[in-house]
Amino acid sequence: MTDSYDIQQIERKWQQRWKEKNLFATRNDPGRRNFYYLDMFPYPSGKLHMGHMRNYTIGDVVARYHVMRGENVLHPMGWDAFGLPAENAAIKNQTHPREWTHACIAEMHNQFGQMGISFDWDREISTCEPEYYGWNQWLFLQMYRRGLAYRRGSFVNWCPSCATVLANEQVKQGLCERCDALVTKKQLEQWFFKITDYAQQLLDDLEALEHWPERVKTMQRKWIGRSEGVQFRFTLPGLDSAIEVFTTRIDTVFGVTFMVLAPEHPLVEALLRDSDREAEARAFVQKCMAQSEIERGSAEVAKEGVFTGQYAVSPVNGEQVPIWIANYVLMEYGTGAVMAVPAHDQRDFEFARQYGIPVRAVIQPEGEVVDGETMEEAYVEAGVQVNSGQFDGLSNIEAQTAIAKFMESSGIGRRTVNYRLRDWCLSRQRYWGTPIPILYCDTCGLLPAPEDQLPVLLPTDVEFTVGVNPLTTSPTFAQTSCPQCGGSARRETDTMDTFVDSSWYMLRFASPHAGTAPFDRDDVERWLPVDQYVGGVEHATMHLIYARFFTKVLNDLGLVKFREPFTHLFTQGMIGKATYWCSSCRKYLNPPADLAEPEAGKTAACPSCEKSLERRVEKMSKSIGNLVTADSMCQTYGADTARTYVLFVGPPDNDGEWSDEGVSGVYRFLNRVWRLVALHAEGFDPDWRNHVGEGGEEYKTVRRKVHQTAQKVTRDIERFAFNTGISAMMELVNVLTPFAERIGQDPTLATKAVFSEAVEYLILGLSPFAPHLSEELWALIGKQGSAYQAAWLDADPELAKEEEVTIVVQLNGKVRDRLLVQRAASRQALEQLALDSPVIKTHLDGKNVRKVIVVPDKLVNIVAG
């Protein structure tokens, strides 16, 4: 007999059988509870790495566990298949994105098979197929009719390298999330979803999401960014116009000494027209527009501005204040214009000092005087109103309300709420996405594509070249006829952001083949909302807000009955891998291909320029080259070891640095399990229940461990603590391995019964983690059918209870002795036993016992002095 089993052969064999039996087809028994487990579907890049592996293994363990608990489990998988990489690959290799994507999908599908994941492949969906994206178009049209999809010209984030518009979420530090190019501003006609209409609901409904991580909810709250304030106008006497402003600090309104407009503000043009500062101001505005987000947007950049030569009048005291244009005011937030109060706002303060604008304090701490002339930073704390007319003497908190009320009653302004959240720009000037189903007719204007003409198919007669939207190169696509007048019309050539695809895919899985609607209403009612959703924390603000938004819209359209799509959310941490960055070559180097693995704690040098390299732990990605692929792990150690290991290394919500240092431990463990069962298979008695209560103390101890393990594994799967669940099974094997020797020495029915029960529990407890090995062992002990279809562990709490407990005896909080006593011993008995302990007696010598604390079944603490 060998020490290890033929992993590859066993895994291939069971994967084959599962496939033949279609074992993972979704069960739909009416009498059972329904459970929908959903993993965030991947972009089909072609390779699954260890981050994916952990994600999908978590899902597989939980899904298998729920199946064994007797529930109907929906555990589907699909592909977030539209997006830029396919298009970039098309440019590079001259293959069509569809071919490239299909090849990647086939490869990843195969890898999921190798990992032994229990997906119901009959429900596979791919967002790049017309059967899917046609419903994106249909949903878009429903939203268009409701005014929730609209078109407007706007300044958008433009990536010159990708030649496309980016959502705010796709701009990281002013750089394109994908290619790191500097993002600039560009005015374009764009399609938007009116997500701001739902800002308040998206915020309010977070409260009810009890089973979402607090961290994600906090991020969403910040992202939505609700703030309450007052909106009112400063009049422009020369222009017969006014500037609308929003402020959260209306208590400081008497401290306004100037106004600031964003360079893009619509009134800039009129203000500059007959100003003596026109030339200088225009130059400044143009400079701002040419600047990228990072040059202009970051807080570290110096505040710059220019005086317009014009004045505005404050509605509260009739004062005239100069109007400036400055780079620190954003057109996208509020009204694009601010009342500047340098005494009480640090940004305004810095600006005022730089340009010599007066500073007037209107709030002072009790008993102190704040002087605008001499203060060195803005005073932003609470205080008492001064220089504020009738409001002098009030605390600024009181003044907030008093001034707001005054402004409302006198018709100057009104209290409003502003959100940081902006409407969702969904237009992309790209080919590999869902065409936006809109037509432009020369006579009738903008029209939705007729629903009976959906899907609007992506054409294939296109060219892929850098910097051009390939969809505009099709000689046939744009040309169409107007459904209203029959005249010639032109199709919209923008495609949709791929976040549209992932905003409703969880519904499609309930009825993936529905042909006359995006989803079957009954199926959706049966399965949704998703009972457990799992994915990377990086989707906290984008995908998870969009999916919530879509659900609310669908609810308002009467298509679904719920308003939140995911009841339980679990966010797994990211798995990174060390890589070495050369700052002078500006590239990542990875061992062993680019350099030798540096010793721990030592720095490595760049092989080409000799500069020392910076060690960085980065998220695994193809572009950095620090990928550890799932299939390489499965080939080296087998899927069962790889699966168990990724869960054993630590809690799944932790970020982690990949290392396969410990993988041998799990590999050895599974081999020990195999030997334990395979080498003692003759000791297995299928009728163990008849004799399992027999035998002495040692037998009881083993059974106790078995049932304790069953309890722990169950609880640990429920709480996503897979690492400790696996540890528990390792402990069980450490107990069973020596016990198994008894079968040879003392082959009674009682011995076999205890062993058999233990083995059965062990195999089933392990089966969600290491399903191939478990199936093999299940068959080896003569079981019919699949371990996957067996019932989950039934832990007996009575058997799991310890009869004797170790009581810790402390003297003044310090452990001095341990006593082994019967469970549930009385307080008095424990106290006496503790005081009688010889060790305690020695330590107590010459001391008075002042107090004794007894915690039954735990400890006795003697306080003495």
Added chain:
RNA sequence: GCCGAAGUGGCGGAAUUGGCAGACGCGCUGGACUCAAAAUCCAGUUCUCGCAAGAGAGUGUCGGUUCGACCCCGACCUUCGGCACCA
């Protein structure tokens, strides 16, 4: 800068509810088996002192609450994540 999370052996990490710190695993040390190695098995492994029995210290730092603190409270340090001119 603001908000949030986390700091435990050489390493990954355990520790229901304030009650035995270091489960489980890696690594390391010694041993068994072997001609030898691999594999496997056994023993040890927080640190300091000690031949040992044992004693002392110990969960980022400093303080507090408590009979008792990795756990609760306050201040600070470090790391990671999110946001970053949001008026």
